[in-house]
Amino acid sequence: xxxxxxxxxxxxxxxxxxxxxxxxxxxxxxxxxxxxxxxxxxxxxxxxxxxxxxxxxxxxxxxxxxxxxxxxxxxxxxxxxxxxxxxxxxxxxxxxxxxxxxxxxxxxxxxxxxxxxxxxxxxxxxxxxxxxxxxxxxxxxxxxxxxxxxxxxxxxxxxxxxxxxxxxxxxxxxxxxxxxxxxxxxxxxx
Amino acid sequence: xxxxxxxxxxxxxxxxxxxxxxxxxxxxxxxxxxxxxxxxxxxxxxxxxxxxxxxxxxxxxxxxxxxxxxxxxxxxxxxxxxxxxxxxxxxxxxxxxxxxxxxxxxxxxxxxxxxxxxxxxxxxxxxxxxxxxxxxxxxxxxxxxxxxxxxxxxxxxxxxxxxxxxxxxxxxxxxxxxxxxxxxxxxxxxxxxxxxxxxxxxxxxxxxxxxxxxxxxxxxxxxxxxxxxxxxxxxxxxxxxxxxxxxxxxxxxxxxxxxxxxxxxxxxxxxxxxxxxxxxxxxxxxxxxxxxxxxxxxxxxxxxxxxxxxxxxxxxxxxxxxxxxxxxxxxxxxxxxxxxxxxxxxxxxxxxxxxxxxxxxxxxxxxxxxxxxxxxxxxxxxxxxxxxxxxxxxxxxxxxxxxxxxxxxxxxxxxxxxxxxxxxxxxxxxxxxxxxxxxxxxxxxxxxxxxxxxxx
Numbered sequence: 215x216x217x218x219x220x221x222x223x224x225x226x227x228x229x230x231x232x233x234x235x236x237x238x239x240x241x242x243x244x245x246x247x248x249x250x251x252x253x254x255x256x257x258x259x260x261x262x263x264x265x266x267x268x269x270x271x272x273x274x275x276x277x278x279x280x281x282x283x284x285x286x287x288x289x290x291x292x293x294x295x296x297x298x299x300x301x302x303x304x305x306x307x308x309x310x311x312x313x314x315x316x317x318x319x320x321x322x323x324x325x326x327x328x329x330x331x332x333x334x335x336x337x338x339x340x341x342x343x344x345x346x347x348x349x350x351x352x353x354x355x356x357x358x359x360x361x362x363x364x365x366x367x368x369x370x371x372x373x374x375x376x377x378x379x380x381x382x383x384x385x386x387x388x389x390x391x392x393x394x395x396x397x398x399x400x401x402x403x404x
Numbered sequence: 405x406x407x408x409x410x411x412x413x414x415x416x417x418x419x420x421x422x423x424x425x426x427x428x429x430x431x432x433x434x435x436x437x438x439x440x441x442x443x444x445x446x447x448x449x450x451x452x453x454x455x456x457x458x459x460x461x462x463x464x465x466x467x468x469x470x471x472x473x474x475x476x477x478x479x480x481x482x483x484x485x486x487x488x489x490x491x492x493x494x495x496x497x498x499x500x501x502x503x504x505x506x507x508x509x510x511x512x513x514x515x516x517x518x519x520x521x522x523x524x525x526x527x528x529x530x531x532x533x534x535x536x537x538x539x540x541x542x543x544x545x546x547x548x549x550x551x552x553x554x555x556x557x558x559x560x561x562x563x564x565x566x567x568x569x570x571x572x573x574x575x576x577x578x579x580x581x582x583x584x585x586x587x588x589x590x591x592x593x594x595x596x597x598x599x600x601x602x603x604x605x606x607x608x609x610x611x612x613x614x615x616x617x618x619x620x621x622x623x624x625x626x627x628x629x630x631x632x633x634x635x636x637x638x639x640x641x642x643x644x645x646x647x648x649x650x651x652x653x654x655x656x657x658x659x660x661x662x663x664x665x666x667x668x669x670x671x672x673x674x675x676x677x678x679x680x681x682x683x684x685x686x687x688x689x690x691x692x693x694x695x696x697x698x699x700x701x702x703x704x705x706x707x708x709x710x711x712x713x714x715x716x717x718x719x720x721x722x723x724x725x726x727x728x729x730x731x732x733x734x735x736x737x738x739x740x741x742x743x744x745x746x747x748x749x750x751x752x753x754x755x756x757x758x759x760x761x762x763x764x765x766x767x768x769x770x771x772x773x774x775x776x777x778x779x780x781x782x783x784x785x786x787x788x789x790x791x792x793x794x795x796x797x798x799x800x801x802x803x804x805x806x807x808x809x810x811x812x813x814x815x816x817x818x819x820x821x822x823x824x825x826x827x828x829x830x831x832x833x834x835x836x837x838x839x840x841x842x843x844x845x846x847x848x849x850x851x852x853x854x855x856x857x858x859x860x
Binding site for chain 1: 407412417418419471472656657660663667
């Protein structure tokens with residue numbers, strides 16, 4: 215059975231996932247991966263599902279959108295093709311935290327630097343509360359990069375906006391926040 | 405999955421609360437270097453230390469770069485020197501000590517410990533020779549630290565050794581009179597000395613330890629103090645139970661960071677990872693003080709009523725958080741209250757709130773003992789021995805580690821100031837509790853080991 219990637223966006227309410235997954239089930243689909251999030255009351259989901267041979271992409275899209283009231287859900291469907299690792303040679307996971315007074319352009323500048331260096335963003339949340347910005351990015355830094363150099367460049371990017379930006383190894387956060395044995399955490403490098 | 409709140413707490417500990425690793429201490433066994441020829445002994449020991457510790461700077465630097473957590477001090481702890489230098493002449497001991505001092509410099513560590521003897525039940529000729537060497541060795545070296553275990557719950561208290569040490573402390577003080585008796589800052593006398601303590605001056609590598617082992621001292625008291633302040637500023641109604649919970653959580657986090665770094669450095673050096681010592685070790689910097697933690701908890705003057713209870717809460721909460729964080733917890737693992745090295749304690753002593761008697765009471769619920777307590781220059785060897793005996797008795801009876809680091813400052817009196825500089829700080833000279841006990845001390849012999857049953 216071929217795999218598809220399905221993404222849906224809508225104003226959040228109870229029952230969207232139930233509607234979308236029932237619509238896919240009715241088409242004979244099996245969902246294998248799923249991630250959903252809500253930003254300021256707007257729901258988005260991305261999932262991977264395998265579907266029987268011969269089901270048209272447009273059919274899938276229409277059936278998924280019909281799980282909501284007319285115009286409520288916006289769906290995108292694409293055939294799945296394997297993706298090579300975004301970062302050559304693996305690299306290690308780091309957390310980039312940016313904190314300070316919000317201004318337009320910070321995200322573009324920070325992520326622009328990451329893109330230049332070939333550092334892939336794997337998870338990203340940003341929130342502005344009372345004018346204060348908090349960015350938390352989980353990134354994978356290619357092993358070929360000098361981490362101390364990347365750290366100081368990121369701090370310098372923060373200084374351009376008068377805010378703090380710091381990059382720390384993910385293990386530091388896992389060690390301080392999880393309860394697994396530290397020895398296990400070190401041996402199971404992700 | 406990491407939550408944003410957890411990430412931000414850790415970021416804040418790193419950026420604003422100066423989370424660090426206080427000490428990376430590499431234990432090295434030197435017994436394979438024993439030799440009757442002084443030249444060979446020194447050569448073998450030097451080679452072995454450099455073989456294991458030569459890369460300590462680089463290993464620490466790699467861990468700092470990888471994890472972004474500062475490592476404040478790098479140290480070496482040797483297997484006890486006393487039995488290693490048995491049968492050697494005093495000149496060889498001094499030569500060996502100078503070699504160790506130079507090796508410390510070469511390896512780039514700030515201290516090297518292990519000028520150590522165990523005399524809790526009796527004294528070998530080698531232990532006697534090592535104790536006799538202390539005035540020469542500690543006045544003529546910079547990085548070398550000495551310790552003597554003079555009491556244990558199993559053996560009792562060796563009063564002869566304490567009186568001898570009292571005399572040596574006076575000699576050490578006289579030999580470094582121009583530096584306020586600084587040599588005394590590098591000698592710790594213990595009851596129940598731990599074999600895996602990474603903190604100086606009492607670190608040595610015990611006989612039951614691996615060939616080469618990395619022990620870690622966790623972050624200083626500043627992190628805990630700021631956690632309590634943050635909690636109090638939140639405006640929520642608080643009880644002491646809430647403060648204990650916050651300390652536990654903070655101790656959990658700092659212990660985990662300590663273990664992470666310790667395992668990284670150990671792997672890098674090809675050494676075993678030993679333990680994380682949970683002790684909160686202050687430095688003279690403002691904001692890095694155990695005294696300030698008690699003040700943050702609402703004790704107005706450290707040494708005043710409530711101090712012992714607040715310290716007991718702190719010490720216990722740190723242990724609970726740390727013990728859950730890691731199965732490799734050891735060393736001393738209790739808050740230190742070294743007066744000269746802790747700005748708030750030194751200030752409390754200056755203001756007359758903190759006295760020797762209260763310090764002694766506080767050490768019943770924490771680590772380590774009458775530590776960096778600065779005394780008048782005319783304090784007799786007998787009084788030094790009696791003060792030490794009191795402190796060690798607390799450890800012996802309560803089956804815990806206690807210790808003394810007493811500094812009689814030549815030519816100075818109670819109320820004067822002694823300045824040691826660096827990590828050793830400065831302190832007013834504390835008055836001695838009145839009444840000499842010379843006759844008691846001079847009776848000598850051993851205070852027998854305490855009964856461990858009939859606990860009521």
